[in-house]
Every structure is written in C-alpha cells, then in structure tokens.
Amino acid sequence: MKTNSAAARRSERIWVPAAIRRIEADFQRSSDTHLIPLPLCGFPGIDLYLKDESSHPTGSLKHRLARSLFLYALCNGWLRADSTVVEASSGSTAISEAYFARLLGLPFVAVMPSSTSTEKIAAITFQGGRCHLVGDPLTIYSESQRLADELGGHYMDQFTYAERATDWRANNNIAESIFQQMRLEQHPIPTWLVSSAGTGGTVATLGRYVRYCARPTLVCAADPERSVFFDHYLSRQRDLCQHECSRIEGIGRPRVEASFLPEVIDAMVKVPDVWSLAAMQELSARLGRTVGPSTGTNLIAALACMAQMRERGEQGSVVTLLCDSGQRYGHTYYSDEWLQDNGLNCHAERAALAASLDSGQLPRELPARWQIAGELAAV
Template identity: 65%
Template sequence: MPAQRQWVSQSVAIIEADFNRSADTHLIPLDLAGFAGIDVYFKDESSHPTGSLKHRLARSLFLYALCNGKLRQGAPVIEASSGSTAVSEAYFARLLGLPFIAVMPATTSQAKIAQITFYGGQCHLVDDPKAIYSESARLAREQGGYFMDQFTFAERATDWRANNNIAESIFQQMSRERYPIPTWIVASPGTGGTLATIGRYVRYQRHDSQVLAVDPEHSVFYQNYLTGDAQLTLARGSGIEGIGRPQVEASFVPQVLDAMLKVPDAWSLAAMHYLAQRLGRRVGASSGTNLLGVLLAAEQMHAAGQQGSIVTLLCDSGERYASTYYDDAWLAAQGYDLPALIVQIAATAEQGAALPAPVVEHFSRAGAQG
C-alpha cells in the first residue's frame, strides 16, 4: 500500500477509535410550567470532549477530507472559524499529528483562543470577519496545506441518513418519552450543516417533525430564507458567537426548514441567563437563542391546542464566555440591560405569558420553499 494511502487508513482508524471511546450526549428535560402538555428537551452538546456541538462537525470534516484525499501527512490544516469549530478541529489535528491554524475574527473570546492553543493549534486573527475565508485560502496555498472550509462542506460531510448523526441520536433518545416524535426541532445556524442534517433526516424517515431555525440579529440567513437571495452580505459579524453569518454560506439549506425566527441579541443573552438559572450552570448564548425558538414553538402549539414535544440544542458551555456574556461590566459596556428581559422570558416559560413583540416580529413559515 502506498505510504499516503497507509497514512490515510491509519488516520481514519485513529478518529474512529476516538469516536468509539465517546458516549452520546445527554438529552436534558426542561419543564415549562406555562405550557402544560408540552415537553421540552435540550440535547447537551457541551459534553463532547471539546465542549461543543462542533465536535461532531470537526470529526465529520476530517473523515470527509481524509477519504477525499485532501489531507497529507505533516501538511497543515487551516480553518476559518469563530471559535468552537477551531477548538474541535485543533483536537482532531493533534490526534493525527497535523499542524493546525485557525483564522478567526479578532473579536473571538480569549477563552476560545486559549482552548485552541491548548490543543496545539495556532490562531491567526483578522479584523474583518468576512476576510477569514480569503485569508484561510491564502495560508493554505502558501504553506502547502488544506483549507477545511466548514462553511462549504458542513452540509455534505455528515451522513444525514444515519451513522449516528445528531438527528438519529435525538430520535433514538426520544423513543421512550411520552411524545417520542418531536413536534418541533429547534436549532440556530452557524454553518447551517446541523440544520441541513436534521431537516433531511426527518424527511428521509418520513417524520412529521417541523424544523425551526433561529437566527441572531446580525446575520443574513433569515433574509436569505425569505428571499432566496444568496448574495446577501452584512458589514459586521454576529454578536452571538458560533451562530449567524455576514454572508450566505453554502451549507445553509433553507429548503429543508419549515420556519425561521430572527431575534435581537439582547433577548438571546437574556434567554441564556434565564436558561443558566434553570439548569444550574452556564450555557452559551446560542442556547439562549434556541430557547427563544422553543418558547415560540410552544406558543404555537398551545394556541393550536396541541400537546407534544420540542427538542433543541445546548450548543456549548458558558464557561467560555465568563469574560463577556457573563461579565456585568462587559454587558454594560455593550449597552445590554438584561434584568427586565429575563423577567419577561421567565413569565413566558413559567406562566405562559405571550412573548414580547421584539422576539416574534420576525417569524416566517414561507421562506424559500414558497
């Protein structure tokens, strides 16, 4: 067997052995007293070895690149990432003995940068969030490496039909609950790959579950869903790390979504703090974004007289954001005043009060499907 082919075979075996040592992530119930007969679950992706949902993506991307002949022994791997994907890819690069370079916005939290370097990765910071793609491609060319390009390959690197993807895992774990087929599955797009996997899987399995994507304030995905315009751009990046993009990514597949909601960042952060209080531990801001989608879905079900279940994702741990989203001085400096918003979110979750207008005014079921 040629040396390169033998190295690929050994590398795949290393990644598969790492997967075999890993348990699945927990499905955590969250009682919403305001919505009797509606059961809510958070799939805790923060329990992966690298602490986030992106561990699944990184594993799939490395296997995809290896089996497509893109990685070479000793050659660097470069990724454009706002943090969590880079942390996970640094982990897998270290498993294979490959150099890893993360190209990230300069605003990425120091905690994430520290985690990347912990796994042996290098951090290449850029001022313009939209420049991470071109800069990654340049580094790959100049250093003879490979640009992993999560935003292009996320939707195709994962086998959406099965192979223990996140959607299959959700339905297996729900099988003994009183409402085993979720009425709604809620997630927020970073690359869009997870939503693509879930949307395709429910169609392939012929489940009745609907898929709701929740987009943060500074992101183009919601508008792309409404208009189908793939050329949309924003001048700034998302204020919620890990989700939302300033341009439409190839892995975002609006046709597999049943609805979308766009929410202001302040409400995502307030929902994050409320969820952390309920769970007794810090969670990331994207989990707060997801909670707002859950509350809207619960409102819709309640108004229709439906009972059933809703599943969403707890994307990462809030410990990564101790110096930002959980720091009162940082929040004040950014102009966020959250206590009153937290009270309103609690009223919806615990008493069934209507969600405030700023949360629900950008909601659509039509999108690119219509």
Template identity: 60%
Template structure:
C-alpha cells in the same frame, strides 16, 4: 496541498481514520435533557446537550466529519498543515483532531473571538491567526493554505456534505433515538441555529428521509443573513457593519452549506434577548450555557406559546450548543453587555417565567 503518496501514505491514512473512529467509540452519546414546563402541561421541552463532547460543543461532530471527509478524499496527508476559518468553537474541535493526527493546525478567527476559545485552541495545539474584519476569514484561510501547501477544511462549504444525513449516528438520528420512549416521541419541532448550515441541513434532510412530521425551525440572530434569505432567496449578504455578537451562529453571507429548502421556519432573535435567555436557562439548569443556546431557547419559547394558544400538544427539541465557561469575559459580564448597548433584562425575566411555574 500535500497528498498521501503510495502505500506508505495509505497506511498513514488508515491509521488516521482508525484513531478518529476509536475516539468516537470512547465517547458516549450526548445527553437529552428534559426541561419541565409547568405552565404548559401538554408540551415537553428537551435540550440536546452538545457541551458534553470532548471539546465542549456541537462543533465536535462537525470537526470529526470534516476530518474524515478530507482524509477519505486524500486531501490530508501526514505532512499537511490544516487550516480553518472559524468563530472559535469549530477551530477548538479541529485542533483536537489535528493534534490527534500529529498535524499542524492554524485557526483563522475574528479578533473579537472570546479569549477562552482562543486559549482552548492553543491548549489543543492549534495556532491563532486573528483578523480584524470577520468577512476576510475565508480569503485569509485560503491564502494560508496556499502558502503552507496545506489544506483549508472550509467548514462553510463542506459542512452539509461531510455529514451523512441518512444516519450513521448523526445528531438527528441521535435525537430521534433518544426520544423513542418519551411521551411525544416524534417532536413537533426541532429548533437549531445556523453557522455553517450543516446542522440544519442534516436535521432537515433526515426528517424528510425518515418521513417524520417534525418541522425544523432555524433560530437566527437578528443581525444575520439566514432568516432574511429564508424569507427572500434573492438576499445573500448583509450590509457592511451589520453583525451579531452571538458567536457560532449567524453569518453576514449565505454559506454554501445552508440549505434553505429543508427548513420550515426561521425566527430572528435579538442579541440582547439571546443573552437574557441564556442567563435564565443557566439559572434553571444550575450551570452556565452559551449565547447560541439562548437564541435557540427564545425561538422555542415562541413556538411553545403558539402551540399552547392553538391547543396543540407535543414535544420541542433544541440544542444546548456549548457551555458558558468560554463566555465568562463577555456574555456573563454586565459591563461588557452595556458597552455594546445590549438590553438583556426583559428577556431574562420573560424566560424565567416561561421555565418556572
């Protein structure tokens, strides 16, 4: 990889960090949306709307942190080709920051990645390197980095260490700050998915550092390793051919950034149920959301029902990870779902009832 040499390189690095920090200062924090639950008057549900970032997803935070981490380690210089292995959304955000710094960016993505995500990567100046087998994205990204003399950002390794989990406006600090004036300011539960594991690591560590009573639940696709690993730490990979269609979360292997010890619970969600919940929430909000948000909501619904059955009151916070615009050709097409044998209608009906009186 190419390093920034001498004082000239240091000047470039200083300017690169300034540009990223200036972009952050121009962006307001993402909204925290209260979703009333008329059937559960003692429980409040909130969605942290990460779709309002400039690149449209939760991964904007991660991409910013990864670039700052690589810059401050002097792994990236003015001529470095930046490479990432991604299911799409992280690459969209990283392409945005690479273009800001005038750097070439290559995204190694599964060939099955939704076309609108690929279009967004290209729109931000990134290049696409598609692979047929999603398990090869890591090795291909490393090979391209070696061939170009570039830097592999490697979100799956560095996500949990690139973000300052103690504070500095990470997503956990933002959630607790925005909850401060709510009826139940300290959430009983925070629910999030896991792709790299960086978000769950940040939230879990922050909760413990601040000594909050909040518990953390990872909502994980059924065909993912994370919930299996949480239950049995000896499990680290899925069998060949076992994969989820929910982009952005769920992995066939336990990623280095996934820290199971800071998680209190994991709930497995079938892909069809995620789609049904996604569609029900989109109808409730009047705008479309992505599949991973449906996964989160299904887990929230289970937790809320359990709290109500126990006579408990409190708040539950989850993430609206991205908008549904990127999935118009997949999750929002009935024929696409039926071709894959996904049954979403029962979950959609159940979630509609959960969200309405």
C-alpha cells in the same frame, strides 16, 4: 508541496487508513450526549428537551462537525501526513478541529474574527493550534485559503462542506440520536426540532433526516441579529452580505453559506441579541450550570414553537440544542460590564422571559422585536 511519486502514494495509502482508524477509535471511546428535559409549568402538555452537546470531548456541538470534516477530507485525499490544517471559524469549530489535528499529529491554524472570546482562543491553543485574527469577518475565507496555500496545507472550509460531510441518513447523525433517545418519552416524535445556524450543516442534517424517515416533525432555524440567513430564507438571494460580525458567537453569518439549505427548513426565527442573552442567563439559572449564548437563541426560537402549539391547543414535544457551556464566555456574555459596554444589558428581558416560561404567555415586548417566517408566521 504535493508530489505524485510512487513512494509518496504508498506512504499515503498507509497513513490515511491509520488516521481514519485513530478518529474512529476516538469515536468509540465517546458516549452519546444527554437529552435533558426542561419542565416548564406555563406549557402543560408540551415537553421541552435540550440535546446537551457541551459534553463532547471538545465541549460543543462542533465536535460532531469536526470529526465529519476530517473524515471527509481524508477520504477525499485532501489531507496528508505533512498537511497543515487551516479553518475559518468563530471559535468552537476551531477548538474541535484543533483536537482532531493534534490526534493526527497535524499542525492547525484557526482564522477568526478579532472579537472571538479569549476563552476560545485559549482553548484552541490548549489543543495545540494557533490563532490568526482578522478585523473584517468577511475576510476569514480568503485569508484561510491564502494561509493554506502559503503553508502547503488544506483549508477545511466548514461553511462549504458542513452539510455534505455529515452522513444525514444515519452514522454520526445528531437527528438519529435525538429520535432514538426520545423513544420512551410521552411524545416520542417531536413536533419541532430547533437549531440555530452557524454553517447551516446541523439544520440541514435535521431537515434531511426527518424527510428521509418520513417524520411529521417540523424544523425551525434560529438566527441572531447581524446575520443574513433569515433574509435569505425569505428572499433566496445568494449575494446577501453584511460587514458587521454576529454578536452571538458561533452562529449567524455575514454572507450566505453553501451549507445553509433553506429548502429543508420549515420556519425561522430571527432573535434579537438581547433576548438571546436573557434566555442564556435564565436557562443557566434553571439548569444550575452555565450555557453559551447560541443556546439562548435556540430557547427563544423553541419558545415561538411552543407558543404556537399552546395557542392551537396542541400537545407534543420540542427538542432544541444546548450547544456549548458558558465557561467559554466568562469575560464577555457573563460579564455585566461587557454587556453594558456593548448595549446588551438584559435584566428586564430576563425577568420578562422567566415570567413567560412560568405562565405560558409570550413576553409582551418580544413579538414586536423578533422576526418569524414560514410555519410560525402566525405566532
């Protein structure tokens, strides 16, 4: 229970700066993530790069978001030494938030869809958190708030605060890091930045930063099936929703989230799930290590950008995100039995994609399956 006593306020003034210092010290111990070139002989003059976010201490892009959310909550006076942190998450954000909660000595509860992979649940538990599973993905929001109220804690609410917690001008900014790392490349100013949307916070950061710095770079957002973001991009209707959970963990949402800002996005690609998984598998083979399914979604959207550049005779660079490792999905996306049971067998699509990356020609079946909007509409 919150208290406004003088003793409590004095205690908070001591604890909050110490908590911020712990988070900042953790940041100082961390190095930046790698930018990996991926040569593709089918696209001469067009360079593709992967920003490898799997190398963060908690193994995913969401490490950046979790750090920003904790600093935002601390500086807003929402977290105290006795707070229980609660978050609605499909897994990766919860893993990262559990890490920071443990760093501050705070209990952590993740409210997640029951379809979340066992590997992600185990990773949250390893970081000291506990998991509260729900059947309907639309209930994770209300259930998170209910638990926070019941426990006298704080609901972090990544889907509302992701775009505002991150400093999109500079500090702790993935966009600034990309442009810094591209400085000595053949095409240092990317033609496209490509990112899938979970909360929408990363895409918002990319879009805002290129506008703030007056870059000519375009931003493309990738969306999986069973998500409303693409339809919202087209219609701007905020009341869109659907009750099926995205089959690509970590991205896509059943409702329009406050952090998704279509105004800063130049194009969108809605990627069929089977093609996301085909791209995940093919990219893993080419890198020599496994990647997660949202990275496959990103690769397909990047392919749309590269295909347009090739058609127009343009040279340049495209940067997308390697969101997390495939190690978290051994019992799902890397299981042939699981793929078969879920109607996601992607052997034919992977073979077609491999030929496309080597030839520069889009797989014949893909343009009929994906949906494209914005600056890519002519692809």
